[in-house]
Amino acid sequence: MLIRCLIIAALLGIAHGSAYAEAPACPQVLGKIAPPVVSHPTGKTHLLCYRAYAVLFSEQTRTAIWSAERLSAANLLAARSVPRDSDFFEEPQLPASKRARLSDYGHGTGYDRGHLAPSGDFADAAAQADSFSLANVVPQRRESNRLLWSHIETATRRLVRSQGEAWVVTGPIFEADHPTLLNGRIAIPQYLWKAIYLPGTGAAAYIARNDATLKYTVVSVARLAELTGVEAFPNLTKRQRQSPIALPGPVPHPGEKTGRLVSEAELMASAIDTPGATSLNQLQDRLRAALLRAIASN
Numbered sequence: 001m002l003i004r005c006l007i008i009a010a011l012l013g014i015a016h017g018s019a020y021a022e023a024p025a026c027p028q029v030l031g032k033i034a035p036p037v038v039s040h041p042t043g044k045t046h047l048l049c050y051r052a053y054a055v056l057f058s059e060q061t062r063t064a065i066w067s068a069e070r071l072s073a074a075n076l077l078a079a080r081s082v083p084r085d086s087d088f089f090e091e092p093q094l095p096a097s098k099r100a101r102l103s104d105y106g107h108g109t110g111y112d113r114g115h116l117a118p119s120g121d122f123a124d125a126a127a128q129a130d131s132f133s134l135a136n137v138v139p140q141r142r143e144s145n146r147l148l149w150s151h152i153e154t155a156t157r158r159l160v161r162s163q164g165e166a167w168v169v170t171g172p173i174f175e176a177d178h179p180t181l182l183n184g185r186i187a188i189p190q191y192l193w194k195a196i197y198l199p200g201t202g203a204a205a206y207i208a209r210n211d212a213t214l215k216y217t218v219v220s221v222a223r224l225a226e227l228t229g230v231e232a233f234p235n236l237t238k239r240q241r242q243s244p245i246a247l248p249g250p251v252p253h254p255g256e257k258t259g260r261l262v263s264e265a266e267l268m269a270s271a272i273d274t275p276g277a278t279s280l281n282q283l284q285d286r287l288r289a290a291l292l293r294a295i296a297s298n
Helices: 008-013 073-079 125-130 142-163 221-228 238-242 280-297
Strands: 005-007 045-049 053-058 063-072 111-115 137-141 165-175 180-182 191-198 202-209 215-219
Touching (some): 063 137, 073 142, 111 142, 137 142, 142 191, 142 215, 165 221, 202 221, 215 221
Antiparallel strands (some): 165 191, 202 215
């Protein structure tokens, strides 16, 4: 069950709306839309404003809690002509000891540096370069990043081009009790979610597994908040939050399998495979063993 998973808010205890309301709400991105609100807070977070998206970053997971963007049909059309030639970089706005490192995502891990706000959404080279900050990245299974999640991103862009405008908020969901870690430092999501608000129409959210199964579901943003602790669009009406709009199915690339829409229960029915990862318990066991060896050698 997704209830057993901890989206960053519950796991980390993130700053509640009042705790980061004093920070700039990234008006160039959010406009009149209120920033997402995270419940059950404690812990250290950073609100980062970029040219075309905003991130709430957690020092504990060393990932974003959410990444928000305002998309328009015109900007998405312009983005098609921008070459994708940017490089990932460590986020200089974050403390060096708390941010993700390039070395965390080494070869052979089985994980990609998965964008939350994808570079293909942005209309100029500078905005696309911003999206390669590791603050906007999570460890994502290659099969997920390059297949289902890419297909969901394509479906989202098609939807916005047909509707004209949307606000999109994307985030990770972690295992509740003992999140697995990449390189002993970066929490690996069990699931990813993408909430979409179409002005004048309503909102809904995709939730997808971070594995090779190609399974996803669609829920209301009210249900998303119950499951994750994140109110993606806090200033929507109760009816808008509780009544999900229809979201298009993932759009596969030629020759690729498409995702399979399943119920929430089926999506959560089995464990997520996290190869090569280290759970928090395993990490603690290794540190304890190393300490005992050091004591015995003295």
